[in-house]
Amino acid sequence: MTGESRSRKVVIVPCSGIGKTYGSVSREAAYVVTEDLRPAQTQLVALSMLVLGDETVRACVAANPAVTIDGCKLACATKMVLESGGQVAQDFAVLDVYRRYKQFKPQGIAELNEGGLRLAQALAEEIAALVDQITPLPLGEVKGVKDG
Amino acid sequence: MPEFLETTVDKFTFKVATDRFYNAEGVWAKTEGERIRIGLSDFLQQRSGDVAFTEVKPDGTQVAFGDEIAIIETIKVNISLSSPATGKVVEINPIMEAAPEAINQDPYESGWLAVLEASEWEADRARLLDAQTYFAKMRAEAAEQVGKR
Numbered sequence: 001m002t003g004e005s006r007s008r009k010v011v012i013v014p015c016s017g018i019g020k021t022y023g024s025v026s027r028e029a030a031y032v033v034t035e036d037l038r039p040a041q042t043q044l045v046a047l048s049m050l051v052l053g054d055e056t057v058r059a060c061v062a063a064n065p066a067v068t069i070d071g072c073k074l075a076c077a078t079k080m081v082l083e084s085g086g087q088v089a090q091d092f093a094v095l096d097v098y099r100r101y102k103q104f105k106p107q108g109i110a111e112l113n114e115g116g117l118r119l120a121q122a123l124a125e126e127i128a129a130l131v132d133q134i135t136p137l138p139l140g141e142v143k144g145v146k147d148g
Numbered sequence: 149m150p151e152f153l154e155t156t157v158d159k160f161t162f163k164v165a166t167d168r169f170y171n172a173e174g175v176w177a178k179t180e181g182e183r184i185r186i187g188l189s190d191f192l193q194q195r196s197g198d199v200a201f202t203e204v205k206p207d208g209t210q211v212a213f214g215d216e217i218a219i220i221e222t223i224k225v226n227i228s229l230s231s232p233a234t235g236k237v238v239e240i241n242p243i244m245e246a247a248p249e250a251i252n253q254d255p256y257e258s259g260w261l262a263v264l265e266a267s268e269w270e271a272d273r274a275r276l277l278d279a280q281t282y283f284a285k286m287r288a289e290a291a292e293q294v295g296k297r
Contacts, residue, residue, distance in 0.1 A: 022223055072223070073198060095198055095223060099248075102201060 009043045010089065010131045011064045013081055015071035016047040021106050022094040023071035025120045028112060029092075030069055032124035033131070041135045050080040061086035065134050067127055069094065089134055097123045150256055153283040157290040163190045165256045169232065169273060170282035175217075176256070177232035177276060184233045184269065186217065187260040188251055191286045195293070197224035199248040204262050209237045211264070213272045218261055220251070231264070233272045239263035 014030035017023025034044040043064070049057040062085040068077040069092045078091040098106065098119060106116030150165040164170075168178035174192030178185045193199070204218040211217055217231035240262050243250055250259040266272065277285065 095200055098200055 008135055009064050010038075010041060010134050011043045011045045011061055011066045011081075011086070012069070012127065013045045013047055013050070013061070013066055013077045014069040015077050015094075016051075017071045017076075019109055020071055021109055021112070021116065022098075024109055024112050025094045025098075025106050025116050025123065026069035026071045026077075026092075028117065028120035029094075029123040029127065032121060033127045037124055037128040038131045041131050047077050047080055050084050058084045065089040067130060068092065069123070069127075090130055092123060092127065094119075094123070097126070153279060155283070155287050155290070157287065158294045160194060160290065160294075162194065162286060162290060163256075164279050164283040164286060166279040168256075169276035169278060171230060171232040171276055172285070173230060174282075174286070175229050175232050177272075179269070180263070182265065183238065184235065184264045184266045185260050186232060186262055186264065188220075188229070188255050189282070189286065190255050191290060193251050193255045193259075196220065196227055197222040199251045202244045202248045202251070202261065204240045204244065205237050207237055207240060211235065211237065213268070213275065220248075229261075232276055233264050233266045234268040235264040235266040237262050238265045 012030045012034055014026040015023040030044055034042045043060065045057055045061060050061065061081055066081045066086045066088050067090055068081055068088055070077050071094050075091065078088055081088050098104070101119055101122050104115040104119035104122065106119050107113040108116055112120065150167045152163040152165055154161060154163050165176065168176045170176050170189060174189040176187050176189055199220055199222050201221045202218060205211060211231040211234065213232070213234045214230045216228050218229045220227050220229060241260050243258065244261070253259065
């Protein structure tokens with residue numbers, strides 16, 4: 001493994017859809033990845049900062065692989081990363097993830113229900129596995145895993 | 149390919165296929181010999197949102213006009229759809245299990261729901277709306293909903 005691969009972080013860009021259940025799931029999943037599961041390997045990026053054209057954030061996105069989480073088919077997160085010169089390693093659509101976890105029906109907006117939180121956790125674990133592929137850790141380094 | 153009536157309300161464009169009938173909620177019924185293929189109108193699918201899951205009554209189920217024929221869960225709502233015909237379910241769209249988004253992508257063709265062997269079609273058809281009538285109803289509903297926003 002090269003020093004370059006260790007120094008790079010994966011930027012996680014969730015949907016900014018306020019007032020939408022699937023947008024809330026996307027943001028909750030992003031928080032779980034960046035704060036609990038893979039804090040050392042990931043960097044949360046607020047979509048609104050990309051929309052506003054923040055130079056620091058655009059540079060970060062342009063220099064690192066991105067994982068986007070879209071709450072609807074408009075796919076704003078993915079589009080904004082591409083427009084900012086970034087590369088999308090993988091885009092996740094919350095609806096597609098929900099189809100794989102039918103038992104976790106998301107509801108609520110400001111506060112997700114249990115199903116929404118568990119769906120976010122499941123999505124976060126999929127993203128964490130992807131992050132490990134993109135930025136492998138040195139042998140013996142233990143990753144934080146949150147019980148779900 | 150069917151021909152369509154089309155209208156744009158605000159930023160939304162809705163199509164109504166002219167080769168079939170519709171119930172008031174927007175479930176279409178298309179005759180194919182003795183059988184009736186059913187599905188959702190473009191307006192109904194757009195209004196309901198992206199489909200997550202569908203649950204259609206299984207093969208062999210007898211339904212009467214107006215009975216529940218399917219439940220659709222979308223990102224917005226769960227909706228119960230009523231049958232536009234009396235008869236027996238003889239076929240369910242096999243792609244619904246893996247790709248229910250076909251309802252959103254192609255509501256009048258590959259996104260069909262089920263096929264019924266109709267037993268009272270002449271009577272049922274008289275209770276449905278033709279494409280022109282449904283188009284007018286749909287357009288009024290769309291304009292009203294846009295006005296509420």
